[in-house]
Amino acid sequence: xxxxxxxxxxxxxxxxxxxxxxxxxxxxxxxxxxxxxxxxxxxxxxxxxxxxxxxxxxxxxxxxxxxxxxxxxxxxxxxxxxxxxxxxxxxxxxxxxxxxxxxxxxxxxxxxxxxxxxxxxxxxxxxxxxxxxxxxxxxxxxxxxxxxxxxxxxxxxxxxxxxxxxxxxxxxxxxxxxxxxxxxxxxxxxxxxxxxxxxxxxxxxxxxx
Numbered sequence: 001x002x003x004x005x006x007x008x009x010x011x012x013x014x015x016x017x018x019x020x021x022x023x024x025x026x027x028x029x030x031x032x033x034x035x036x037x038x039x040x041x042x043x044x045x046x047x048x049x050x051x052x053x054x055x056x057x058x059x060x061x062x063x064x065x066x067x068x069x070x071x072x073x074x075x076x077x078x079x080x081x082x083x084x085x086x087x088x089x090x091x092x093x094x095x096x097x098x099x100x101x102x103x104x105x106x107x108x109x110x111x112x113x114x115x116x117x118x119x120x121x122x123x124x125x126x127x128x129x130x131x132x133x134x135x136x137x138x139x140x141x142x143x144x145x146x147x148x149x150x151x152x153x154x155x156x157x158x159x160x161x162x163x164x165x166x167x168x169x170x171x172x173x174x175x176x177x178x179x180x181x182x183x184x185x186x187x188x189x190x191x192x193x194x195x196x197x198x199x200x201x202x203x204x205x206x207x208x209x
Contacts, residue, residue, distance in 0.1 A: 065101070066100070066101055066102035067100045067102065068102065068104050068206040068208045069099050069100035069206065070098060070099065070100070070204055070206050071096070072094055072095070072097075072204070073094070073095045077090055077092075077094055077184055079186055082186065083188065084188050084191065084192065085125045085188055085189070085190055086188050087144060087145065087185060087186065087187045087188065088144070088185065088186055088188075089142060089143065089144045089147075089185040090141075090183050090185070091141065093182060093183060094181070094183075095180070095181060095182070096162075096179060096180050096181075096182050096204060097177070097179040098175065098177065098179070099176075100206060101176055102176060102209065103173045103174065103176065103208070103209050104173065104209065105170070105172070105173060105174070105206070105207050105209070106161070106162040106171065106205065106207075107159040107161055107162060107205045107207075108135050108153060108159065108161075108202060108204055109157060109158055109160070109203055110153050110154075110156050110200060110201070111156075111201050111202065112200055112201035113156055113200055114131055114198040114199065115197075115199055116193060116194055116196075116198065117129050117189070117198055118130050118155075118156075119131060119133060119154065120154075120155065121152050121154040121155065124187050124188065124189040125187065125189070127189050128189055128192070128193070129189055129191070129192055129193055131188060131198075132186070133152070133153045133184065133186055133187075134147040134151040134153065134165075134184060135151055135153060135162070135184050136148065136150075136151035136164060136165025136183055137162065137163070137164055137165055137171055137180040137181060137182060138164065138165040138166060138181060139181060141183065142166075142183040142185070144185065145185070147165050147185050148165060148166060150163045150168030151163055151165055151168065153202070159205065162204065165183055174206075
């Protein structure tokens with residue numbers, strides 16, 4: 001009976017303990033909430049740092065010391081004897097190689113006239129001391145009178161693009177170490193003041209891109 005009478009104070013003690021626990025839990029909850037908030041801030045910061053974002057940048061460089069150079073082989077072509085008012089086409093190709101260090105475009109022109117003659121873009125068959133010269137590229141020999149009009153060199157010092165003999169289109173860019181075959185045709189004049197051998201010069205100019 002005495003034990004039963006002492007039970008209520010213990011219940012009161014339990015209630016007190018529950019109140020204490022409740023008070024501690026509230027404090028802990030406040031601290032926990034603060035910690036959760038801190039953790040969330042850290043997670044957001046980490047999420048920003050490791051977000052799957054991309055960025056692109058451009059890297060630029062300009063090649064220096066790019067040399068333009070051409071090599072012809074052989075360095076001359078002789079048509080031999082060609083009668084007046086007649087045309088003749090080359091039988092053997094002259095190879096023109098880009099031996100420079102960069103791709104290039106090529107122009108052609110008459111830089112020195114045939115001795116005592118004048119270059120023309122017209123048919124010289126009715127003219128005196130004038131000639132017409134063609135130069136074009138092809139893998140094999142170009143037939144007589146098969147050169148496109150764009151292959152006509154025309155008058156002295158008139159550079160034009162080196163072109164395909166068949167269709168007259170520019171050869172475009174010639175890569176380093178690449179080569180093309182050059183073919184020629186000459187149209188002779190009606191009359192000539194002298195019958196000595198005529199020598200002229202063509203110039204091919206490479207321009208790097």
